[in-house]
Amino acid sequence: MKLTQLMAALAVPLCLGSAALAQTIEIEGAYARTSFSGAPAGAAFMTITNTGTTDDRLVAARSDAAARVELHTHIDAGDGVMQMREVEDGFPLPAGGAAVLERGGDHVMFMGIGAPWEEDGTVNVTLIFESGEEITLDLPIRIGNN
Numbered sequence: 001m002k003l004t005q006l007m008a009a010l011a012v013p014l015c016l017g018s019a020a021l022a023q024t025i026e027i028e029g030a031y032a033r034t035s036f037s038g039a040p041a042g043a044a045f046m047t048i049t050n051t052g053t054t055d056d057r058l059v060a061a062r063s064d065a066a067a068r069v070e071l072h073t074h075i076d077a078g079d080g081v082m083q084m085r086e087v088e089d090g091f092p093l094p095a096g097g098a099a100v101l102e103r104g105g106d107h108v109m110f111m112g113i114g115a116p117w118e119e120d121g122t123v124n125v126t127l128i129f130e131s132g133e134e135i136t137l138d139l140p141i142r143i144g145n146n
C-alpha cells in the first residue's frame, strides 16, 4: 500500500472519531436581558444539557459585546436582598444532567456593555466547557418587566 492510500484509509475513521467526541452539549431556551439601572450590564439565561457520558462543566464565557463576561449566581445576603456573586468554579454539568440558568439564579453576566442592548437585537456569546468544547450562540434580546 502506498503512503497516500494508507492516509486515505486512515482519514475516515479519524474523522468519525472526532465527530463522536463533540456535540455532547445541548442548549435550549437561550436569551439575554439588559439592565438600565446604573452601569449598563446584561445577563443570559438558558438550559444547558450534557447528553454525554462524561461529567463536564461550564467554566467560562466570552463575548464581543462586553468588556467582561462572568458566571454568576444569586445568593440571599441574609436580609432578604438577593446579591450576585461570581462562581469561580463555573456550573457543573454531570453526565446526563443539566444546568438551568434562570432569573434569580445562575446566569452568564455581561459587564461593560457600553449601552443597554436594544430589543430585537442579538448578543453573541461563546460558552467554554471544561472538556474543551466551545459553543457560540447568538442570543435574542428580551426587554420587559424585571
Ligand SMILES: [Cu+2]
Pocket (backbone or CB within 6 Å): 043, 072, 073, 084, 085, 107, 108, 109
Ligand atoms: Cu450577575
